[in-house]
Amino acid sequence: MLKDIIKFILKNSIIFAFVSFAFSMIGAFFPESEFTIVIGNPLVVSSVTYEHVLGHILWGAVIGLGTLSIRYIILGGSFAIFLDSDHLLQFLDIELVSRMSHSIPFAVIVSIVFFVILRGKDIRICAVAFGAVLSHIAFDIFLADVALNSDTEFPLFSPFTFETISFQGLDWLGVQIIGVSVVAITSYFYKRKEIRLKNNLTKT
Structure with missing residues (x-):
């Protein structure tokens, strides 16, 4: 059982x-854009701390609570922190548009990728993937407000536009609530369908 959960989460x-x-690599194809810069070593410029890592995991786990399943709760935390895999590109010291994957189009695309890979058999993973992106953005807003008393910006509709949208204060709560709601509603309809299928099998 535990082995299956670990395999599920890792995969x-x-x-x-x-x-x-891969999505963040798109940011390297716009050298003429005013938003394209050499971001720098993430260990230097990104302020990676225990609070940052644990906060993203916790916020992501809250997203997974909408499924009422431990494996999806853990998966939500894992997805939320792995969104920052885009930072690996910074080690290459190449010009990029920053935070490409911190966007709604990415949330939609990664959900579609899971839908295709899983052939639509587990829509909950798609919803958790979408919600985890929102939870990551939510925690970044929260951390900037609490730790720095400032706002934070995201290219929320990249790659269609690299214009950033600013968030501050309790904006994080609204973003987080949307993420939890998406997962909870999707999970509700998934379980209803599952129960209906079981009842049909029982009748036959």
Whole structure:
């Protein structure tokens, strides 16, 4: 049982991290954009701390609570922190558009990737993937407000536009609530369908 859960989390987390990394590479194809810069070594410029890592995992786990399943709760935390796999590109010291995967189009794309890979058999993973992106954004807003008393910006609709949208204060709560709601509603309808199928099998 535990072995199956670990395998489930590792397999899907690797897929999520790879898609985040691949999507972020798009940011290297706009050298003429005013938003393209050499971001720098993430260990230097990204302020990686225990609070940052644990916060993203916790916020992501809250997203997974909507499924009422431990494996999806853990998966939500894993997805949320692995969204930052885009930072690996910074080690290459190449010009990039920053935070490409911190966007709604990425959330949609990674959900579709899971839907295709799983052939639509587990829509909950798709919802958790979408919600984890929102939870990551939510925690970044929260951390900037609490630790730095400032706002934070995201290219929320990249790659269609690299214009950033600013968030501050309790904006994080609204973003997090949307993420939890997406997962909870999807999980509810998934379980209803599952119960209906079981009842049909019982009748036959």
